[in-house]
Amino acid sequence: MGSFSHKSFNRFIQFHISTEFVKEDDCMNLRPLGDRMVVKPIEQEEVTSSGIYLPETAKEKPQQANVIAVGPGARDEDGERIAMDVSVGDVVLFARYSGVTIKLDGKEYLILKENDVLAIVEK
DSSP states (O other), X not given: OOOOOHHHHHHHHHHHHHTOBOOSTTOOOOOOOTTEEEEEEOOOOXXXXXXXXXXXXXXXXXXXXXXXXXXXXXXXXXXXXXXXSOOTTOEEEEOTTOSEEEEETTEEEEEEEGGGEEXXXXX
């Protein structure tokens, strides 16, 4: 029976942790591949701080999102997985027109690559 080295055990744990995903209303059955992630954009407020209501046409495209699912990570030149820096439940800031928009059960999601993410919003 073989044993894990410390380095391979950490990769094993990171792989299994990073491939988990959260089902949201049982409509989320996606498992992203490689260094991709599925996010749900956080919509902008409809009312400004001064009380002005914004019509749909005046709203900007969201740049923050909740991470719903993450892939196992990209592979390096040796074929080893590179762990993702983002995990399920994080709130991320991403480039305005990045990713692919998909619609599932009337809800809008984005599939982003890890390099599209600019920052993780700390709580």
